[in-house]
Amino acid sequence: MPSPARIMARCAEIARHSELANGLTRVYLSKEQRAANALVLAWMREAGMQARLDAAGSVVGRYEGTQPGLACLMLGSHLDSVRDAGRYDGMLGVVTAIECVQSLGGKRLPFAIEVIGFADEEGVRFGTSLLASRIVSGAFDPALLEARDKDGVSMREAMKANGLDPDAIGTAARRSDELLAYAELHIEQGPVLEAEGVAVGVVTAINGSRRAVVTLRGMAGHAGTVPMSLRRDALAGAAECVLAVERIARAEKGLVATVGKLETLPGATNVIPGEVRFTVDCRSPEDAVRERALQGIFGAIADVAEARGLDSHVERLPDFNVTRCAPWLMAQFERAVAAEKLPLRTLPSGAGHDGMAMCAIADIAMLFVRCKAGISHNPAESITEDDAGTGARVLLRFIEAFEPRGA
Numbered sequence: 395m396p397s398p399a400r401i402m403a404r405c406a407e408i409a410r411h412s413e414l415a416n417g418l419t420r421v422y423l424s425k426e427q428r429a430a431n432a433l434v435l436a437w438m439r440e441a442g443m444q445a446r447l448d449a450a451g452s453v454v455g456r457y458e459g460t461q462p463g464l465a466c467l468m469l470g471s472h473l474d475s476v477r478d479a480g481r482y483d484g485m486l487g488v489v490t491a492i493e494c495v496q497s498l499g500g501k502r503l504p505f506a507i508e509v510i511g512f513a514d515e516e517g518v519r520f521g522t523s524l525l526a527s528r529i530v531s532g533a534f535d536p537a538l539l540e541a542r543d544k545d546g547v548s549m550r551e552a553m554k555a556n557g558l559d560p561d562a563i564g565t566a567a568r569r570s571d572e573l574l575a576y577a578e579l580h581i582e583q584g585p586v587l588e589a590e591g592v593a594v595g596v597v598t599a600i601n602g603s604r605r606a607v608v609t610l611r612g613m614a615g616h617a618g619t620v621p622m623s624l625r626r627d628a629l630a631g632a633a634e635c636v637l638a639v640e641r642i643a644r645a646e647k648g649l650v651a652t653v654g655k656l657e658t659l660p661g662a663t664n665v666i667p668g669e670v671r672f673t674v675d676c677r678s679p680e681d682a683v684r685e686r687a688l689q690g691i692f693g694a695i696a697d698v699a700e701a702r703g704l705d706s707h708v709e710r711l712p713d714f715n716v717t718r719c720a721p722w723l724m725a726q727f728e729r730a731v732a733a734e735k736l737p738l739r740t741l742p743s744g745a746g747h748d749g750m751a752m753c754a755i756a757d758i759a760m761l762f763v764r765c766k767a768g769i770s771h772n773p774a775e776s777i778t779e780d781d782a783g784t785g786a787r788v789l790l791r792f793i794e795a796f797e798p799r800g801a
Contacts, residue, residue, distance in 0.1 A: 396493045396790055398783030404489045408433060408473070409481035417773050418479045422514035422525070423451060423552040430473050434488060434511050441496035443509065448566040450529045451558055453488075453511035457495050459503050466506035467796055468576045468756065469494075469789075472515030472526070472748060480775020482765065484515060486782070487579045494790040505574055505798065512748050519543045519552075523712075527748035531755045532567040539563075573756040574798045575723055576749060579789050580760060581777060583745045585768030593784040595739040596727045597760035599718045600750055604676045604688050605711040608635065608695055612704045614660055614668030629658050629667035631702045638694035639674060642687055649687050650744065651676040679742050681715050717750045722799055723759035730791035734784065745770070757799065761788060 411429040412418045420426040431453050438445035438455030445455040453473065456466070471487025488511040495507055510530070517523035520541040528534055539550040539560050553560045582588075587595050612626030636653045643651035656672040674691060678684035692708055699706035724740070731738050741762065749758035763785040766776040 396490070396497045396783065396786035398779045398786060401486070401489050401493050401782045401786060402779050404433075404437065405481050405485050408485050408489070412475075414478060418475055418481060419477045419518075420473070420475045420479075421516075421519040422474055423519065423549075423556045423558075427451070427474060427513065428556065431511070434473065434492070437489075437492050438509060441492050442498075442500060443492075443495060448530070449558065449562045449564070450526050450566045451513040451553070451556060452526045452530070452566065453513075455492065455495070455509045457498075457507040457509075459506045464504070464506045465572055465574050465798075466508040467574050467793065468508045468510060468752075469578065469793075470508075470510035470512065470748070471578050471580055472512040474512075474514050474516050474518065476516050476518055476771045478773060480770055480772055482581045482775055482777055483583065483770050484512075484580070486581055486763065486777070486785075490579050490782070490786045490789055493786055494793055497786075497790055498794075503794070503796070505796070507793065515748050520549050522549075523746065524714075524748060524751045527751035529563060529566045530568050531751045533751060533754060534563060534567070536563075568755060570755040575720070575759065575796075576752040576756045577723065577727075577759045577761070577789075577792065578747060578749055579785055580747060580762060581765040581770060581775070582741075582762040582768065583743075583765065583770035586741055587739065587762060587764035588766065588768060590739060592737055592739045593764055593781050594731060594736065594788055595741045595762040595764075596724055596731065597719050597762055598724070598740050598742050599679065599716055600743045600745075600747055600760070601677045601679050602681050602684060602716040603714050603746055604684055605713075606674045606688075606692075607709045607711065608672050608674060609707045609709075610635070610670045610699060610704045611706075612668055612702070613666070615666045617664040617666055620666060625666055626668075626703045627666050628670040628704060631698050631704045632656065632670040632672055634698045634702075635695050636672070638698065639691055642690045642694065643676070646678070646683055646687055648680070649676070649678045649683060651687065651691065677744060679716060714746060714750050717753050717758070719749075719759050720757035720799075723757055726796060727759055727761055727788070727792055730788045730795065733791050734788055736784070736788070761785065761792070
């Protein structure tokens with residue numbers, strides 16, 4: 395049986411590798427990520443897997459089936475974090491999958507199992523969300539190698555510094571005939587399961603997201619000498635835009651929209667802001683609803699800019715449509731939940747996950763584990779040992795009873 399105590403201890407051990415002394419930040423191609431990878435590789439080998447780093451720096455463990463070379467059921471999540479993060483987002487899925495393989499005790503199944511710890515899901519360092527899973531699914535854009543972090547280091551340079559060959563990154567791509575399915579255990583990152591007293595939930599779909607970077611340009615000037623009536627204050631305009639984003643999102647059920655980052659230039663106390671850049675993140679379980687709302691947001695931004703004499707520019711970032719979980723995989727998770735004599739709860743995911751990229755080469759499924767107060771992307775992120783054990787037992791049942799599509 396899986397050991398929930400070991401799952402919790404290993405999540406804590408990975409969390410110690412952070413660039414923040416009293417928090418958790420672990421970004422792509424950092425020394426902290428190298429240390430976390432070393433831990434996970436060792437645990438994979440202890441569980442009986444062959445373990446390696448792929449060309450993008452993701453950790454991959456393979457547990458052969460009844461004969462070598464069989465197509466695999468791929469399990470996993472990510473090992474990077476947002477800034478000042480919690481210790482379970484991503485890491486719980488990787489650690490639990492390893493624990494389930496170890497719980498097989500050497501038993502071989504009529505398919506292989508691979509566990510992957512994706513190197514860069516959050517995209518914090520280079521602004522490249524789902525980077526590692528897009529590489530695995532064959533959707534990598536080589537132009538991203540020239541993306542630079544806040545210190546001016548390019549992804550290409552960072553890969554070389556970590557002993558990776560950027561020109562070989564395509565070798566991490568997998569073929570669809572190598573994978574039977576992709577399944578991921580993850581904390582819910584929301585309050586639904588806790589509110590209903592349910593330990594786990596079967597995910598129906600991952601909500602799509604649209605992101606953009608908006609730039610408003612006005613005129614910088616002395617804070618003490620320019621009359622209010624003559625100002626072209628970019629920050630005041632941005633404040634109106636932020637409220638417009640909130641207003642439009644509140645008008646549509648199931649829609650959420652967030653301005654999560656705002657930069658003001660020149661950023662001095664006694665200078666009227668001449669330029670502001672801010673992000674917009676818009677999500678919905680329905681692609682058409684989200685697109686309609688986003689067009690309303692962009693229209694509101696243009697109206698604010700015109701009324702205030704500002705120039706505006708909207709840069710749309712890569713979009714992700716709603717990703718549906720495969721019904722045949724959901725049914726197998728539902729049977730695993732029932733076998734544990736647990737209530738069945740199905741729900742969508744409002745957060746993005748690597749499955750959004752992996753669906754290009756495999757059907758996907760997800761199992762949520764409840765987290766305290768739904769808090770995530772925050773040091774207060776928390777789960778109980780009991781729930782970690784419940785999630786692991788359900789995942790193990792899913793693995794042991796797994797039937798490939800058409801079998």
